[in-house]
Amino acid sequence: MPRAPLFQRATVTRTVHETADARTFVLAPREGSFTYRAGQFVTFRVQIDGEELLRSYSMSSAPETDSELMTTVKRVPGGRVSNWLIDNVTAGDEVEVTEPKGIFCLQETDVPLLGFCGGSGITPIISLAKSALSNTDRTVRLLCADRDKPSMIFERALAELVEKYPDRLSVVRHLDADSGFLDDAAVKAFVGADGNADCYICGPEPFMDLVESAFPGPGRVFVERFGTPASTEPAGEEVEGTVTIFLGRKKISVSRREGETLLESARRGGLAPPFSCESGTCATCIAKLEEGTATMRVNDALTQDEIDDGYILTCQGVPDSGSTVVRYE
Numbered sequence: 001m002p003r004a005p006l007f008q009r010a011t012v013t014r015t016v017h018e019t020a021d022a023r024t025f026v027l028a029p030r031e032g033s034f035t036y037r038a039g040q041f042v043t044f045r046v047q048i049d050g051e052e053l054l055r056s057y058s059m060s061s062a063p064e065t066d067s068e069l070m071t072t073v074k075r076v077p078g079g080r081v082s083n084w085l086i087d088n089v090t091a092g093d094e095v096e097v098t099e100p101k102g103i104f105c106l107q108e109t110d111v112p113l114l115g116f117c118g119g120s121g122i123t124p125i126i127s128l129a130k131s132a133l134s135n136t137d138r139t140v141r142l143l144c145a146d147r148d149k150p151s152m153i154f155e156r157a158l159a160e161l162v163e164k165y166p167d168r169l170s171v172v173r174h175l176d177a178d179s180g181f182l183d184d185a186a187v188k189a190f191v192g193a194d195g196n197a198d199c200y201i202c203g204p205e206p207f208m209d210l211v212e213s214a215f216p217g218p219g220r221v222f223v224e225r226f227g228t229p230a231s232t233e234p235a236g237e238e239v240e241g242t243v244t245i246f247l248g249r250k251k252i253s254v255s256r257r258e259g260e261t262l263l264e265s266a267r268r269g270g271l272a273p274p275f276s277c278e279s280g281t282c283a284t285c286i287a288k289l290e291e292g293t294a295t296m297r298v299n300d301a302l303t304q305d306e307i308d309d310g311y312i313l314t315c316q317g318v319p320d321s322g323s324t325v326v327r328y329e
Contacts, residue, residue, distance in 0.1 A: 007045050007096040013068070014091045018153045021075040022120065023086050024060060026068045027097065034069055036100035038062040038131035039124045039200075039224070042071060043276055043284050045096040048084050054276035054284055055081035058123040058202075058224070059100065060154070062130035072153065074120035101283045101301060104200070104224040106131055111219065112194050115142040116187070116211045118203025122153050124224055125202055133165050140169045141197075143190045145207060148177040182207065187214035195219055225281055225300065236260075243319060245287075246327040247271050262287070262294060262314035262326050273314065273328055280316040287314050292324030 009030045016024035027042075034042075041058040061070040073082050089095060104124055106113075113132050115125040122144055129140050146152045158171050172190060174182055187210065191197075195216045201208050202224040215221055236258030243265040244253040252269030263285055266273045276284040280298030289310045294317040296302075302311055314326065 007043075007098055009094050010069075010097050012089055012091055012093045012095060015089070016070075018072060019074075019151055021086075021151065022072060022153050024070050024072045025085070025089065025095075026070050027095070029069070029097075030094075034100055036063060036069075037105045038064070038127040039104040039106065040100040040102040041124070041282070042097040042100055043282055044081065044085070045098075046081055046084060048080055053081050054274065054282075056276055056282040056284070057082075058102075058104075059127050060123045062127045062134070064134040065130045072120065072123045074153070076120075098284070102224075102281070103301060103303060104128075104202070104222060106136075107198060107220070107222075109198060110136070110138060112139045112141065112197040114191065114194060114197045114199045114219075115140065116145075116199065116201045116203070116207075117142065118145045118182075118207035119147070119151070120153060121201075121203030121207070121224070123202070125200060126154050126157065128200055129161065129169065133161065133169060138168070140165075141190075141194065142169075142171045143174060143182075143187075144171065145174040145176065145182050145203065148175055182210065184210065184214040187211050188216060191216060198222065200224075223300075225277075225279055241292075241319065241322045241324070243269075244291075244323070244325045245269065245271060245273075246325075247273050248328070256319055256324070259318060261297075262312070262317045262319065262324070266314065266326075275315055278315045280313050283313065285314045286311055287326045287328045288312070289317070290325040290327055292322055293320045294318055294324060295320055 010027040012025050013028050014026045041056045043056045045054050057071045060072040073085050075083050075086050117125040132138050132140050162169050197219045199215050199221045201211050238255045239258050241256040242253050243256050245266045254265050254269045274284050276282045281300045283301035289312045296316040298316050
């Protein structure tokens with residue numbers, strides 16, 4: 001049964017220095033192994049200077065090929081959690097994480113897989129590649145864009161995969177320092193005759209926008225976004241209806257405002273519900289809709305079965321009309 005993310009403790013059994021700015025954390029959940037799919041992520045909960053912060057990071061492992069659960073984190077300017085993890089967490093430490101979530105997963109098909117990754121966006125892409133190569137007969141082609149050679153993550157791991165699957169896997173490394181930034185022409189040249197492939201994209205927002213707009217199709221495009229809140233219109237005037245929200249033992253009811261999300265209503269009512277990305281990706285803000293209806297602006301986290309069972313991303317859910325009741329579990 002779907003449920004709100006529940007944090008549990010996991011031991012960091014070892015760390016891998018992928019580059020000067022990237023670490024892989026190998027995790028052993030205290031309550032046994034996690035069940036997950038390639039391309040999914042876990043959300044970390046950390047305390048920094050007395051403040052609780054949540055951030056989501058993709059697995060670089062794949063359940064079909066790796067006996068250990070691995071997530072890879074890259075240092076970024078202003079990245080409070082990623083930088084803290086890299087500077088402070090080492091083998092033997094315990095961290096708090098959710099069970100894996102996310103829908104950036106392989107689709108059942110036999111068409112080629114094209115992976116486009118920028119920087120640390122390679123993390124879910126290598127997970128997907130491992131799974132596709134191990135479990136299917138699909139060809140896999142990856143275009144990995146990095147700042148320069150020292151910043152290339154998983155250089156050895158990808159070389160080993162190419163050696164293992166020479167007829168099915170090819171990897172192109174694009175270095176900005178040598179060739180300038182990736183452009184429309186380079187994307188189309190890489191795609192070539194594989195326009196009917198499934199295209200998976202992860203990386204910085206401008207990189208993903210470029211690849212998504214340049215991909216000629218007619219294949220499907222799947223994009224993984226973290227930390228980029230979807231653009232929304234400011235909440236409007238009060239309209240007929242109320243929003244009632246249960247969080248633990250607390251209950252609040254506020255008037256409904258045009259365009260206001262359930263998460264925003266909860267905050268306006270004085271609650272502090274869980275959230276992280278605010279972009280419809282991480283599922284940290286999941287709750288159950290007990291009365292009324294709401295429309296999600298973006299949903300890159302919940303499956304259709306979860307939606308059918310009444311679950312909703314409160315950072316994206318806007319009540320449609322009348323009275324709405326939501327419960328965080």
